[in-house]
Amino acid sequence: MDPKLLERYHSQAGAAAYRGKYRRSWIRRLSHRREMQIVRRALRRAGTRGVVLDCPCGAGRLAPVLLERAEHVRCVDVSEAMVEQARDALAPFVERGDVALHVASADALPFDDGDFDTAVCHRLIHHMADPEDRARVFAEMARVARRAIVISFSDDTTRKARSQRRRGVKRNRHTLTPQALHAEAAPHGLVPKGDPVRLNGMTSLVAIQVFDVVEPGA
Numbered sequence: 001m002d003p004k005l006l007e008r009y010h011s012q013a014g015a016a017a018y019r020g021k022y023r024r025s026w027i028r029r030l031s032h033r034r035e036m037q038i039v040r041r042a043l044r045r046a047g048t049r050g051v052v053l054d055c056p057c058g059a060g061r062l063a064p065v066l067l068e069r070a071e072h073v074r075c076v077d078v079s080e081a082m083v084e085q086a087r088d089a090l091a092p093f094v095e096r097g098d099v100a101l102h103v104a105s106a107d108a109l110p111f112d113d114g115d116f117d118t119a120v121c122h123r124l125i126h127h128m129a130d131p132e133d134r135a136r137v138f139a140e141m142a143r144v145a146r147r148a149i150v151i152s153f154s155d156d157t158t159r160k161a162r163s164q165r166r167r168g169v170k171r172n173r174h175t176l177t178p179q180a181l182h183a184e185a186a187p188h189g190l191v192p193k194g195d196p197v198r199l200n201g202m203t204s205l206v207a208i209q210v211f212d213v214v215e216p217g218a
């Protein structure tokens with residue numbers, strides 16, 4: 001991840017700003033609602049239930065949606081400031097014991113093999129330009145999830161991506177084709193379940209891929 005962006009996520013002010021980002025204007029609220037719709041579609045396709053990992057959790061905006069299907073959510077982020085924002089935002093869920101929070105990195109998770117039904121990784125790997133960084137995240141997600149992983153990426157095949165390429169727009173996101181994503185996930189025993197779930201391809205690069213977890217090489 002870009003060190004400047006990571007520094008912002010680690011700061012109190014940056015974490016507070018990220019928490020407010022999706023409520024700042026009607027257009028942000030609409031975009032958050034639409035994004036949560038594709039998260040729901042992906043979770044339905046994954047058949048998510050039981051205990052679910054949300055990493056990175058940021059300020060905790062996914063947890064209420066995950067709890068529509070999960071019994072318990074463990075929220076993990078490398079930034080302590082973000083985890084504090086999430087703890088505050090999710091206080092009623094934390095008090096009920098539905099959510100627990102941890103500070104840890106996605107490539108070194110403090111959990112045992114197969115601790116989760118589904119591991120959700122939303123809005124992380126598009127920040128990773130180095131395939132080896134993504135490989136470490138895939139490996140950890142595949143290790144801790146028994147059944148499925150649900151991972152977002154910036155889709156290089158959307159209409160927005162194609163239009164940006166034509167116009168030579170410089171992006172601060174690392175885009176992948178679904179085929180490249182599948183090829184990177186395969187060595188970790190991750191088999192794509194259907195096509196990516198996409199937001200309106202004209203307005204967004206965000207797509208979510210569901211993978212079944214099988215034995216590597218099976």
Ligand SMILES: C[S@@+](CC[C@H](N)C(=O)[O-])C[C@H]1O[C@@H](n2cnc3c(N)ncnc32)[C@H](O)[C@@H]1O
Nearest residue numbers: 009056057058061077078079082105106122123
């Ligand atoms: C764009 S935010 C997404 C947060 C959340 N998934 C959402 O959609 O609101 C990216 C988050 O990734 C976290 N992050 C960056 N590198 C990480 C890593 N290696 N492990 C865990 N979290 C990381 C940042 O602290 C930040 O909270």
